[in-house]
Amino acid sequence: MARKRLTREESRDQTNQRLLEAAAHVIAKKGFAAASVEDIAAHAGYTRGAFYSNFKSKSDLFIALLSQDHQCVQQDLQKILDAPLSMADMQQQISQYYVQVYRDEKNFILWAEARVLALRDAKFRARLNAYCLEKRDDIASIIEQFYKLLGTEPPAPPKDLAFGTMALIDGMRFFNETIPKELPDEAAMRTLAVMFNATFFK
Protein backbone atom coordinates (compact mmCIF):
# COMPACT_ATOMS: atom_id res chain seq x y z
CA MET A 1 0.00 0.00 0.00
CA ALA A 2 2.35 2.70 -1.21
CA ARG A 3 1.16 6.06 0.09
CA LYS A 4 1.44 8.67 -2.56
CA ARG A 5 3.85 11.45 -1.83
CA LEU A 6 1.87 14.66 -1.81
CA THR A 7 2.79 17.97 -3.29
CA ARG A 8 2.59 20.98 -1.01
CA GLU A 9 -0.72 22.04 -2.41
CA GLU A 10 -2.27 18.62 -2.15
CA SER A 11 -1.04 18.28 1.36
CA ARG A 12 -2.38 21.65 2.36
CA ASP A 13 -5.77 20.94 0.82
CA GLN A 14 -5.91 17.66 2.62
CA THR A 15 -5.15 19.29 5.94
CA ASN A 16 -7.71 21.96 5.25
CA GLN A 17 -10.37 19.43 4.42
CA ARG A 18 -9.57 17.28 7.42
CA LEU A 19 -9.79 20.28 9.68
CA LEU A 20 -13.18 21.17 8.23
CA GLU A 21 -14.48 17.67 8.75
CA ALA A 22 -13.14 17.53 12.27
CA ALA A 23 -14.70 20.90 12.99
CA ALA A 24 -18.08 19.71 11.75
CA HIS A 25 -17.86 16.76 14.04
CA VAL A 26 -16.61 18.56 17.13
CA ILE A 27 -18.87 21.59 16.76
CA ALA A 28 -21.92 19.43 16.22
CA LYS A 29 -21.00 17.45 19.30
CA LYS A 30 -20.00 20.20 21.72
CA GLY A 31 -21.28 23.41 20.22
CA PHE A 32 -19.30 26.19 18.62
CA ALA A 33 -18.31 27.97 21.81
CA ALA A 34 -17.29 24.83 23.65
CA ALA A 35 -15.32 23.41 20.75
CA SER A 36 -11.74 24.54 21.28
CA VAL A 37 -9.27 25.06 18.49
CA GLU A 38 -7.19 22.37 20.12
CA ASP A 39 -10.12 19.94 20.07
CA ILE A 40 -10.67 20.44 16.41
CA ALA A 41 -7.04 20.22 15.41
CA ALA A 42 -6.47 17.14 17.55
CA HIS A 43 -9.53 15.43 16.16
CA ALA A 44 -8.18 15.98 12.68
CA GLY A 45 -4.86 14.54 13.77
CA TYR A 46 -2.95 17.81 13.92
CA THR A 47 -1.84 20.38 16.46
CA ARG A 48 -2.89 23.96 16.88
CA GLY A 49 -0.04 25.04 14.66
CA ALA A 50 -1.71 23.44 11.67
CA PHE A 51 -4.96 25.12 12.52
CA TYR A 52 -3.62 28.64 12.68
CA SER A 53 -1.60 28.10 9.58
CA ASN A 54 -4.83 27.25 7.72
CA PHE A 55 -7.44 29.51 9.29
CA LYS A 56 -7.44 32.94 10.83
CA SER A 57 -9.75 31.97 13.67
CA LYS A 58 -12.42 29.56 14.79
CA SER A 59 -15.16 31.77 13.36
CA ASP A 60 -13.30 31.84 10.12
CA LEU A 61 -13.24 28.09 9.97
CA PHE A 62 -16.90 27.78 10.85
CA ILE A 63 -17.85 30.17 8.13
CA ALA A 64 -15.74 28.21 5.66
CA LEU A 65 -17.48 25.06 6.81
CA LEU A 66 -20.96 26.50 6.44
CA SER A 67 -20.11 28.00 3.13
CA GLN A 68 -18.89 24.67 1.81
CA ASP A 69 -21.99 22.90 3.03
CA HIS A 70 -24.25 25.56 1.60
CA GLN A 71 -22.70 25.28 -1.87
CA CYS A 72 -23.05 21.57 -1.71
CA VAL A 73 -26.69 21.62 -0.64
CA GLN A 74 -27.60 24.30 -3.15
CA GLN A 75 -26.25 22.14 -5.94
CA ASP A 76 -28.37 19.21 -4.86
CA LEU A 77 -31.42 21.37 -4.49
CA GLN A 78 -30.91 22.99 -7.84
CA LYS A 79 -31.56 19.62 -9.39
CA ILE A 80 -34.94 19.40 -7.72
CA LEU A 81 -35.74 22.94 -8.65
CA ASP A 82 -34.62 22.67 -12.24
CA ALA A 83 -36.90 19.76 -12.99
CA PRO A 84 -39.86 21.05 -14.98
CA LEU A 85 -42.75 21.63 -12.64
CA SER A 86 -46.12 20.03 -12.88
CA MET A 87 -48.82 20.65 -10.31
CA ALA A 88 -48.82 17.04 -9.29
CA ASP A 89 -45.24 16.89 -8.06
CA MET A 90 -45.34 20.10 -6.10
CA GLN A 91 -46.03 18.07 -3.03
CA GLN A 92 -43.41 15.51 -3.81
CA GLN A 93 -40.88 18.24 -4.43
CA ILE A 94 -41.59 19.69 -1.06
CA SER A 95 -41.05 16.46 0.79
CA GLN A 96 -37.92 15.87 -1.20
CA TYR A 97 -36.77 19.31 -0.17
CA TYR A 98 -37.60 18.51 3.42
CA VAL A 99 -35.46 15.42 3.31
CA GLN A 100 -32.55 17.03 1.52
CA VAL A 101 -32.07 20.46 3.06
CA TYR A 102 -30.08 18.99 5.90
CA ARG A 103 -28.54 15.80 4.71
CA ASP A 104 -28.14 14.39 8.18
CA GLU A 105 -28.49 15.18 11.83
CA LYS A 106 -24.99 16.59 12.05
CA ASN A 107 -25.64 19.21 9.41
CA PHE A 108 -28.91 20.11 10.98
CA ILE A 109 -27.20 20.75 14.31
CA LEU A 110 -24.48 22.76 12.62
CA TRP A 111 -26.96 25.11 11.01
CA ALA A 112 -29.03 25.40 14.15
CA GLU A 113 -25.87 26.41 15.98
CA ALA A 114 -25.02 28.89 13.27
CA ARG A 115 -28.46 30.47 13.39
CA VAL A 116 -28.17 31.07 17.10
CA LEU A 117 -24.71 32.52 16.64
CA ALA A 118 -26.16 34.82 14.01
CA LEU A 119 -28.52 36.29 16.58
CA ARG A 120 -25.52 37.76 18.34
CA ASP A 121 -22.75 38.13 15.83
CA ALA A 122 -23.25 40.58 12.97
CA LYS A 123 -20.61 39.00 10.76
CA PHE A 124 -22.23 35.62 11.05
CA ARG A 125 -25.63 37.11 10.55
CA ALA A 126 -24.59 38.73 7.30
CA ARG A 127 -23.30 35.44 5.97
CA LEU A 128 -26.25 33.36 7.01
CA ASN A 129 -28.71 35.92 5.76
CA ALA A 130 -27.08 35.78 2.37
CA TYR A 131 -27.43 32.00 2.23
CA CYS A 132 -30.92 32.21 3.56
CA LEU A 133 -31.98 34.69 0.90
CA GLU A 134 -30.48 32.53 -1.82
CA LYS A 135 -32.68 29.70 -0.72
CA ARG A 136 -35.69 31.92 -0.33
CA ASP A 137 -35.32 33.26 -3.84
CA ASP A 138 -35.02 29.78 -5.28
CA ILE A 139 -38.19 28.74 -3.54
CA ALA A 140 -39.96 31.96 -4.41
CA SER A 141 -39.21 31.38 -8.05
CA ILE A 142 -40.73 27.91 -7.91
CA ILE A 143 -43.81 29.36 -6.31
CA GLU A 144 -44.11 32.03 -8.98
CA GLN A 145 -43.61 29.48 -11.69
CA PHE A 146 -46.29 27.37 -10.10
CA TYR A 147 -48.90 30.11 -10.01
CA LYS A 148 -48.11 31.10 -13.56
CA LEU A 149 -48.78 27.52 -14.54
CA LEU A 150 -51.98 27.57 -12.54
CA GLY A 151 -53.02 30.89 -14.01
CA THR A 152 -54.06 32.36 -10.67
CA GLU A 153 -52.66 34.94 -8.29
CA PRO A 154 -50.61 33.74 -5.31
CA PRO A 155 -52.32 34.42 -1.97
CA ALA A 156 -49.31 36.41 -0.73
CA PRO A 157 -46.03 37.68 -2.20
CA PRO A 158 -44.06 34.61 -3.35
CA LYS A 159 -41.04 35.72 -1.37
CA ASP A 160 -43.06 35.78 1.81
CA LEU A 161 -44.61 32.43 1.02
CA ALA A 162 -41.09 31.15 0.51
CA PHE A 163 -40.17 32.30 4.01
CA GLY A 164 -43.25 30.51 5.27
CA THR A 165 -42.19 27.35 3.49
CA MET A 166 -38.72 27.45 4.97
CA ALA A 167 -40.01 28.30 8.41
CA LEU A 168 -42.40 25.40 8.40
CA ILE A 169 -39.83 22.96 7.12
CA ASP A 170 -37.14 24.02 9.55
CA GLY A 171 -39.52 24.10 12.47
CA MET A 172 -40.97 20.68 11.77
CA ARG A 173 -37.51 19.29 11.36
CA PHE A 174 -36.61 20.63 14.75
CA PHE A 175 -39.53 18.93 16.46
CA ASN A 176 -38.88 15.79 14.52
CA GLU A 177 -35.27 15.86 15.66
CA THR A 178 -35.89 16.58 19.35
CA ILE A 179 -39.17 14.72 19.96
CA PRO A 180 -39.16 12.01 17.33
CA LYS A 181 -41.49 9.96 19.48
CA GLU A 182 -44.18 12.62 19.31
CA LEU A 183 -43.54 13.68 15.75
CA PRO A 184 -42.19 10.77 13.70
CA ASP A 185 -41.06 11.24 10.13
CA GLU A 186 -44.35 10.23 8.55
CA ALA A 187 -46.41 12.54 10.75
CA ALA A 188 -44.08 15.43 9.97
CA MET A 189 -44.24 14.82 6.25
CA ARG A 190 -47.99 14.32 6.23
CA THR A 191 -48.59 17.52 8.16
CA LEU A 192 -46.26 19.46 5.92
CA ALA A 193 -48.14 18.13 2.91
CA VAL A 194 -51.50 19.13 4.40
CA MET A 195 -50.43 22.64 5.20
CA PHE A 196 -48.63 23.26 1.93
CA ASN A 197 -51.45 21.79 -0.11
CA ALA A 198 -53.89 24.02 1.67
CA THR A 199 -51.93 27.21 1.19
CA PHE A 200 -50.89 26.59 -2.38
CA PHE A 201 -53.86 24.73 -3.84
CA LYS A 202 -56.58 26.51 -1.99
Add this chain to the structure above:
Amino acid sequence: MARKRLTREESRDQTNQRLLEAAAHVIAKKGFAAASVEDIAAHAGYTRGAFYSNFKSKSDLFIALLSQDHQCVQQDLQKILDAPLSMADMQQQISQYYVQVYRDEKNFILWAEARVLALRDAKFRARLNAYCLEKRDDIASIIEQFYKLLGTEPPAPPKDLAFGTMALIDGMRFFNETIPKELPDEAAMRTLAVMFNATFFK
Protein backbone atom coordinates in the same frame (compact mmCIF):
# COMPACT_ATOMS: atom_id res chain seq x y z
CA MET B 1 -34.92 56.33 51.77
CA ALA B 2 -34.68 53.82 54.58
CA ARG B 3 -33.83 50.43 53.11
CA LYS B 4 -35.85 47.72 54.70
CA ARG B 5 -33.87 45.20 56.63
CA LEU B 6 -34.46 41.84 55.04
CA THR B 7 -35.04 38.51 56.66
CA ARG B 8 -32.83 35.66 55.61
CA GLU B 9 -35.47 34.21 53.36
CA GLU B 10 -36.26 37.53 51.70
CA SER B 11 -32.62 38.16 51.17
CA ARG B 12 -32.06 34.74 49.67
CA ASP B 13 -35.03 35.08 47.35
CA GLN B 14 -33.79 38.44 46.24
CA THR B 15 -30.36 37.06 45.46
CA ASN B 16 -31.90 34.16 43.64
CA GLN B 17 -34.07 36.43 41.53
CA ARG B 18 -31.25 38.82 40.78
CA LEU B 19 -29.06 35.95 39.67
CA LEU B 20 -31.82 34.71 37.38
CA GLU B 21 -32.26 38.11 35.82
CA ALA B 22 -28.54 38.57 35.40
CA ALA B 23 -28.31 35.15 33.84
CA ALA B 24 -31.05 35.99 31.35
CA HIS B 25 -29.17 39.08 30.36
CA VAL B 26 -25.72 37.58 30.14
CA ILE B 27 -26.79 34.36 28.45
CA ALA B 28 -28.84 36.23 25.87
CA LYS B 29 -25.87 38.46 25.20
CA LYS B 30 -23.03 35.93 25.10
CA GLY B 31 -24.66 32.56 24.79
CA PHE B 32 -24.91 29.85 27.40
CA ALA B 33 -21.48 28.35 26.91
CA ALA B 34 -19.67 31.68 26.82
CA ALA B 35 -21.47 33.08 29.84
CA SER B 36 -19.27 32.28 32.81
CA VAL B 37 -20.57 31.79 36.31
CA GLU B 38 -18.44 34.75 37.30
CA ASP B 39 -20.04 36.91 34.60
CA ILE B 40 -23.48 36.13 35.82
CA ALA B 41 -22.74 36.58 39.50
CA ALA B 42 -20.88 39.82 38.89
CA HIS B 43 -23.64 41.19 36.72
CA ALA B 44 -26.08 40.52 39.54
CA GLY B 45 -23.74 42.29 41.94
CA TYR B 46 -22.43 39.21 43.70
CA THR B 47 -19.44 36.91 43.62
CA ARG B 48 -19.22 33.30 42.63
CA GLY B 49 -19.76 32.31 46.23
CA ALA B 50 -23.32 33.56 46.07
CA PHE B 51 -23.90 31.70 42.88
CA TYR B 52 -22.80 28.32 44.14
CA SER B 53 -24.70 28.82 47.34
CA ASN B 54 -27.89 29.28 45.28
CA PHE B 55 -27.47 26.93 42.34
CA LYS B 56 -25.80 23.62 41.77
CA SER B 57 -24.43 24.57 38.39
CA LYS B 58 -24.88 26.82 35.40
CA SER B 59 -27.19 24.32 33.74
CA ASP B 60 -29.21 24.20 36.89
CA LEU B 61 -29.65 27.94 36.83
CA PHE B 62 -30.57 28.01 33.17
CA ILE B 63 -33.21 25.38 33.69
CA ALA B 64 -34.63 27.37 36.59
CA LEU B 65 -34.67 30.43 34.39
CA LEU B 66 -36.44 28.70 31.53
CA SER B 67 -38.88 27.08 33.85
CA GLN B 68 -39.79 30.42 35.38
CA ASP B 69 -40.28 32.01 31.99
CA HIS B 70 -42.32 29.10 30.76
CA GLN B 71 -44.73 29.31 33.69
CA CYS B 72 -45.06 32.98 33.13
CA VAL B 73 -45.75 32.70 29.40
CA GLN B 74 -48.15 29.81 29.88
CA GLN B 75 -50.21 31.93 32.22
CA ASP B 76 -50.45 34.72 29.69
CA LEU B 77 -51.30 32.33 26.91
CA GLN B 78 -53.90 30.59 28.98
CA LYS B 79 -55.87 33.81 28.94
CA ILE B 80 -55.92 33.84 25.16
CA LEU B 81 -56.79 30.19 25.04
CA ASP B 82 -59.52 30.38 27.65
CA ALA B 83 -61.47 33.04 25.83
CA PRO B 84 -64.47 31.39 24.17
CA LEU B 85 -63.64 30.70 20.57
CA SER B 86 -65.51 31.95 17.57
CA MET B 87 -64.37 31.25 14.05
CA ALA B 88 -63.78 34.90 13.37
CA ASP B 89 -61.10 35.43 16.01
CA MET B 90 -59.12 32.33 15.22
CA GLN B 91 -56.88 34.44 13.10
CA GLN B 92 -56.61 37.18 15.62
CA GLN B 93 -55.78 34.67 18.32
CA ILE B 94 -52.99 33.32 16.24
CA SER B 95 -51.37 36.68 15.68
CA GLN B 96 -51.78 37.44 19.35
CA TYR B 97 -50.07 34.18 20.08
CA TYR B 98 -47.30 35.09 17.67
CA VAL B 99 -46.72 38.35 19.45
CA GLN B 100 -46.86 36.89 22.94
CA VAL B 101 -44.98 33.61 22.85
CA TYR B 102 -41.69 35.38 23.26
CA ARG B 103 -42.34 38.61 24.99
CA ASP B 104 -39.19 40.27 23.72
CA GLU B 105 -36.04 39.64 21.80
CA LYS B 106 -34.17 38.55 24.90
CA ASN B 107 -36.57 35.73 25.63
CA PHE B 108 -36.56 34.67 22.05
CA ILE B 109 -32.78 34.35 22.10
CA LEU B 110 -32.88 32.48 25.37
CA TRP B 111 -35.23 29.85 24.03
CA ALA B 112 -33.35 29.57 20.77
CA GLU B 113 -30.21 28.93 22.78
CA ALA B 114 -32.03 26.39 24.91
CA ARG B 115 -33.33 24.52 21.88
CA VAL B 116 -29.85 24.15 20.48
CA LEU B 117 -28.57 22.97 23.82
CA ALA B 118 -31.35 20.43 23.84
CA LEU B 119 -30.01 18.90 20.65
CA ARG B 120 -26.95 17.79 22.59
CA ASP B 121 -27.92 17.50 26.22
CA ALA B 122 -30.45 14.88 27.18
CA LYS B 123 -31.37 16.55 30.46
CA PHE B 124 -32.14 19.78 28.72
CA ARG B 125 -34.00 17.99 26.01
CA ALA B 126 -36.26 16.29 28.49
CA ARG B 127 -37.15 19.61 30.07
CA LEU B 128 -37.75 21.48 26.88
CA ASN B 129 -39.74 18.65 25.39
CA ALA B 130 -42.04 18.74 28.39
CA TYR B 131 -42.65 22.47 27.94
CA CYS B 132 -43.02 22.04 24.25
CA LEU B 133 -45.64 19.34 24.64
CA GLU B 134 -47.57 21.46 27.11
CA LYS B 135 -47.83 24.16 24.50
CA ARG B 136 -48.64 21.72 21.77
CA ASP B 137 -51.48 20.22 23.76
CA ASP B 138 -52.92 23.63 24.49
CA ILE B 139 -52.89 24.50 20.83
CA ALA B 140 -54.19 21.09 19.81
CA SER B 141 -57.14 21.53 22.10
CA ILE B 142 -58.00 24.86 20.52
CA ILE B 143 -57.83 23.25 17.13
CA GLU B 144 -60.10 20.43 18.22
CA GLN B 145 -62.53 22.85 19.75
CA PHE B 146 -62.48 24.80 16.53
CA TYR B 147 -63.36 21.87 14.32
CA LYS B 148 -66.06 20.76 16.69
CA LEU B 149 -67.56 24.21 16.33
CA LEU B 150 -67.21 23.98 12.60
CA GLY B 151 -68.70 20.52 12.50
CA THR B 152 -66.05 19.14 10.15
CA GLU B 153 -63.09 16.83 10.45
CA PRO B 154 -59.63 18.36 10.85
CA PRO B 155 -57.36 17.73 7.84
CA ALA B 156 -54.75 16.06 10.06
CA PRO B 157 -54.47 15.00 13.72
CA PRO B 158 -54.88 18.15 15.82
CA LYS B 159 -51.65 17.42 17.67
CA ASP B 160 -49.73 17.35 14.43
CA LEU B 161 -51.42 20.51 13.24
CA ALA B 162 -50.39 22.07 16.53
CA PHE B 163 -46.77 21.19 15.82
CA GLY B 164 -47.18 22.77 12.43
CA THR B 165 -48.56 25.90 14.01
CA MET B 166 -45.69 26.18 16.43
CA ALA B 167 -43.13 25.41 13.76
CA LEU B 168 -44.46 28.08 11.49
CA ILE B 169 -44.66 30.66 14.23
CA ASP B 170 -41.18 29.97 15.57
CA GLY B 171 -39.65 29.83 12.14
CA MET B 172 -41.21 33.08 10.99
CA ARG B 173 -40.16 34.73 14.18
CA PHE B 174 -36.61 33.66 13.51
CA PHE B 175 -36.54 35.18 10.06
CA ASN B 176 -38.25 38.27 11.34
CA GLU B 177 -35.59 38.57 14.02
CA THR B 178 -32.55 37.99 11.84
CA ILE B 179 -33.62 39.57 8.54
CA PRO B 180 -36.19 42.15 9.60
CA LYS B 181 -35.49 44.10 6.45
CA GLU B 182 -36.63 41.23 4.28
CA LEU B 183 -39.43 40.03 6.51
CA PRO B 184 -40.89 42.93 8.48
CA ASP B 185 -43.52 42.37 11.15
CA GLU B 186 -46.48 43.02 8.89
CA ALA B 187 -45.26 40.66 6.18
CA ALA B 188 -44.65 37.95 8.75
CA MET B 189 -48.10 38.34 10.28
CA ARG B 190 -49.84 38.51 6.92
CA THR B 191 -48.12 35.39 5.67
CA LEU B 192 -48.90 33.53 8.87
CA ALA B 193 -52.53 34.54 8.50
CA VAL B 194 -52.65 33.35 4.90
CA MET B 195 -51.14 29.98 5.68
CA PHE B 196 -53.19 29.35 8.78
CA ASN B 197 -56.40 30.45 7.13
CA ALA B 198 -55.73 28.12 4.27
CA THR B 199 -54.99 25.10 6.39
CA PHE B 200 -57.75 25.62 8.92
CA PHE B 201 -60.54 27.13 6.83
CA LYS B 202 -59.94 25.22 3.68
Add this chain to the structure above:
DNA sequence: GAATTCAGATACATAACTGTATTAGAGTGC
Protein backbone atom coordinates in the same frame (compact mmCIF):
# COMPACT_ATOMS: atom_id res chain seq x y z
C1' DG C 1 -27.04 39.43 74.52
C1' DA C 2 -24.58 35.22 73.77
C1' DA C 3 -24.61 31.21 70.86
C1' DT C 4 -25.88 29.47 66.40
C1' DT C 5 -26.70 29.36 61.76
C1' DC C 6 -26.76 30.66 57.31
C1' DA C 7 -25.77 33.82 52.99
C1' DG C 8 -22.30 35.23 50.61
C1' DA C 9 -17.05 36.78 50.19
C1' DT C 10 -12.43 35.39 49.77
C1' DA C 11 -8.56 32.46 48.97
C1' DC C 12 -6.70 28.65 46.74
C1' DA C 13 -5.33 24.99 43.80
C1' DT C 14 -6.07 23.51 39.04
C1' DA C 15 -7.11 23.13 34.52
C1' DA C 16 -7.86 24.65 29.95
C1' DC C 17 -7.53 27.71 26.09
C1' DT C 18 -5.53 31.44 23.31
C1' DG C 19 -2.24 33.34 20.05
C1' DT C 20 2.38 34.18 18.85
C1' DA C 21 7.17 33.31 18.14
C1' DT C 22 10.38 30.06 17.07
C1' DT C 23 11.89 25.68 15.11
C1' DA C 24 12.16 21.22 12.43
C1' DG C 25 11.50 18.89 8.43
C1' DA C 26 9.78 17.91 4.12
C1' DG C 27 8.84 19.89 -0.90
C1' DT C 28 10.75 22.80 -4.60
C1' DG C 29 13.89 25.02 -7.90
C1' DC C 30 18.30 25.79 -9.61
Add this chain to the structure above:
DNA sequence: GCACTCTAATACAGTTATGTATCTGAATTC
Protein backbone atom coordinates in the same frame (compact mmCIF):
# COMPACT_ATOMS: atom_id res chain seq x y z
C1' DG D 1 22.76 18.48 -3.71
C1' DC D 2 22.31 22.94 -1.87
C1' DA D 3 19.66 26.93 -0.79
C1' DC D 4 14.86 28.22 -0.09
C1' DT D 5 10.26 28.08 1.27
C1' DC D 6 6.40 26.40 3.16
C1' DT D 7 3.60 23.39 6.43
C1' DA D 8 2.92 22.00 10.76
C1' DA D 9 5.06 21.11 15.60
C1' DT D 10 6.70 22.98 19.75
C1' DA D 11 7.54 26.17 23.37
C1' DC D 12 5.93 29.97 25.87
C1' DA D 13 3.57 33.58 28.31
C1' DG D 14 -0.68 35.15 29.57
C1' DT D 15 -5.62 34.92 30.49
C1' DT D 16 -9.81 33.01 32.20
C1' DA D 17 -12.41 29.56 33.94
C1' DT D 18 -13.67 25.97 37.44
C1' DG D 19 -15.14 24.17 42.21
C1' DT D 20 -14.02 23.71 46.95
C1' DA D 21 -12.66 25.04 51.46
C1' DT D 22 -12.56 28.46 54.65
C1' DC D 23 -13.93 32.76 56.74
C1' DT D 24 -17.01 36.82 58.07
C1' DG D 25 -20.85 39.24 59.41
C1' DA D 26 -25.63 39.68 59.72
C1' DA D 27 -30.12 37.21 61.03
C1' DT D 28 -32.15 34.10 64.29
C1' DT D 29 -32.96 31.66 68.59
C1' DC D 30 -33.03 31.08 73.31
